[in-house]
Amino acid sequence: MKKYCFGIDVGGTTVKCGFFNTEGQLLEKWEIPTRTEENGSRILPDIAATINAKIAERGLEKDEIEGIGVDIPGPVKEDGTVDLAVNLYWGYVDVVGEMEKMTGIKTKALNDANAAALGECWKGGGAGYDNLIMVTLGTGIGGGIVVGGKVIAGAHGAGGEIGHGHAVDDMTEPCNCGNVGCIEQVASANGIVRLAHMILEKTDKPSVLRDKKFSAKDLWEAVKAGDEVADEIAEKFGFYLGRELAIYAVVTDPQLIVIGGGMAKAGTIVLDYIRKYYRQYAFPACKETEFALATLGNDAGIYGSAKMVL
Ligand code: ZN
Secondary structure, three states: OOOEEEEEEEOOOEEEEEEEEOOOOEEEEEEEEOOOHHHHOOHHHHHHHHHHHHHHHOOOOHHHEEEEEEEEOOOOOOOOEEOOEHHHOEOOEEHHHHHHHHHOOOEEEEEHHHHHHHHHHHHOOOOOOOOEEEEEEOOOEEEEEEEOOEEOOOOOOOOOOHHHOEOOOOOOOEOOOOOEOEOHHHHOHHHHHHHHHHHHHOOOOOOOOOOOOOOHHHHHHHHHOOOHHHHHHHHHHHHHHHHHHHHHHHHHOOOEEEEEOHHHHHOHHHHHHHHHHHHHHOOHHHOOOEEEEOOOHHHHHHHHHHHHHO
16 A cells, blocks of 8 residues: 655755655655766665665555655656756756666656645645745746646746746846846846845945845845835835736736745745735736745755655
8 A cells, every 4th residue: 555655855965855644744854965976877876775775764665655756956848857957967867767767666757946836835835725826036036837736847847937037128147047137137036136236226325235245135124124225126026026927827827826935034025025016917807816925945845746746
């Protein structure tokens, strides 16, 4: 009888591993380092080894394991293959094929931001919802779109890559993806700092942010403290992201938009600025779409990966 499954979240420096029962309870979690040397060829064997060791340690039989879900920081195609994952130094890798060969257990793979969306939809800020958009505001912007309880990976595994939706016309600096003016360049944790400098340059108004190095966290603290320029920056951030989300809302018509990632730690004030402009631009039927903060933090990926195989 199938009683357990594994949810694995592969990051550039660590691999987070979760051991779940089939009711979706996280029974144990641990981490192993991501060994990116030799073009990341050790990564999947290391994961297979830690899973095989856990099964042995708990005295389980392989046929008690429902499956292994693995998320990857890069586009994953429907057949579980990856063409390129720069953070892992990977070219083409058949994640599902290799994992199944090394463990003898059914495996599924998906993109990490999509896994986080699925995790939040299942056990986090979006629990109880079947249609949502998840936005992760970290160093970059990750996204995941869940429709009818299923995450949309698309034809190239790029479904939900909303960080690279075009948002800014008067940008000259290129994005990591090679395009210019992506939403990530002005609304991620790094992006909002870039946006802040652009706005600070254009005004003489005093601000606690002026002439010093600051992070997204410092910026939101300045907003909360009533700094006028910081508020202007937050408005512009809200405009870009709210307008972008209003466009996606007419494509997938979500019940809920979940905001996560490091910047969401500033709290519901982040939602307030996004929601204001979302409502301005959203199609009437979608205007009342709810906003929520993600709640699973760094565990969203292991939950989503586990959900994939259940
Ligand atoms: Zn981009």
